[in-house]
Amino acid sequence: MITKRIIPCLDIRDGRVVKGVNFAGLRDVSNPVDLAAFYSECGADELVFYDITASSEGRTLFTDILREVARTIFIPLTVGGGINTVADFERVLSCGADKVSVNSGAIRNPQLIEDAARRYGDQCVVLSVDAKRVNGTYHVFAKGGREDTGMDALEWIRRGLDMGAGEIVLNSIDTDGVKKGFDLEMLSDVCAFANVPVIASGGAGCIEDFVTLFKTIPGVDAGLAASIFHFGEVAIRDLKETLHHNGITVRRL
């Protein structure tokens, strides 16, 4: 059977890896090419690169890095950040990305999902959603989690799936950076209807959080995290061994 995936996420600004806690207070962590190679060797199943650069020079630097990663690392690569048009898809796919993640760009122009899915296939289009509880419902937040769009997150995901999104990354702002575990309630609400892979993001603090995630919600396909991997708090090799011993199917090296 298909294995559960472990995905480190690398936020890239001006050619370096950074990670924020609750999206604020970014810290420089490491060189993206080195870090990507390290993760691949440790058994990461896929890598996500988020381009959080604002300047055009930074954007060029990002695609240079992406090309360098794709030249040396042979696992699936997903790219997100600043994806607003089909031309942006082309820009990163031509540098070796396999999947492209849309977030704010799709909120501004939902048609982007359909246009990209038609051109590159559903499997290429990842809908990344930053969601937070507001008055008993989940709201979609834009601009890196800073702006409440007022949109209902479950409705937005349903709409994204209808338009051809081939994968959902669900990032709970409520649990992100808190390191007390994934947002099981929110994830299970999405897995109840999503017929494409769902990737859990936000809240992992230790190995046990991944075990709980996959045991509690069998519909979740992957767990994504950043800082706990970057700072060595969780070693991917150990994580996968523990998952295996808990009866969860993972790819072991």
Added chain:
Amino acid sequence: MIAIIDYGVGNLFSLQSSFAMIGQEVTVTSDKTVIQNADRLILPGVGAFGDARKKLAMHGLDETLLAQAKDGKMIMGICLGMQMLFDKSFEYGEHAGLSLIPGEVVDMTPRIREGLKVPHIGWNALDLAKPDHPLFRYIKNGDCVYFVHSYFADKCAADTIATSEYDIPLTAAVAKDNVIGCQFHPEKSGRVGLNLLRAFCEMK
């Protein structure tokens, strides 16, 4: 020299890089002379069968490929490129393949348990039907490779050398003399994938 046949579908950057990584001279080409002079051929492919098959024919590359196969040149089809090796596909209609390997390509949805997600996407273990096949020289039974597909090759048991379990055994790799096919992406399957490509480059 390895020639990756470029007929206008998909991005070949990773595939090209993976051969460079294992020290092989590689080129991406749609030039018939280059294809004829290459030692080995790779037929890649993503997207829908009908469209890809048409593009391959449009460039006249299907005839070139068939002639090369008949001459005994080592050929590997990957993903949709593998599916095109068969007699036909039922993806959005019915389309003729290259008939280099007997079999047909069918939708997995009605064959697998309801509720299982389609496409079959992610890392899955290889069950080697013919573990002694030279393609598997550097890998072992149970090694994981990366798949992305909704259709799979059926009625090809005689030439199947590996399957992957997704409720049913899905055809993962096929081989008939000098023609090899991989449903998964070796160029996205980490070290296992590179080892498969290395073994392919050594096959005679």
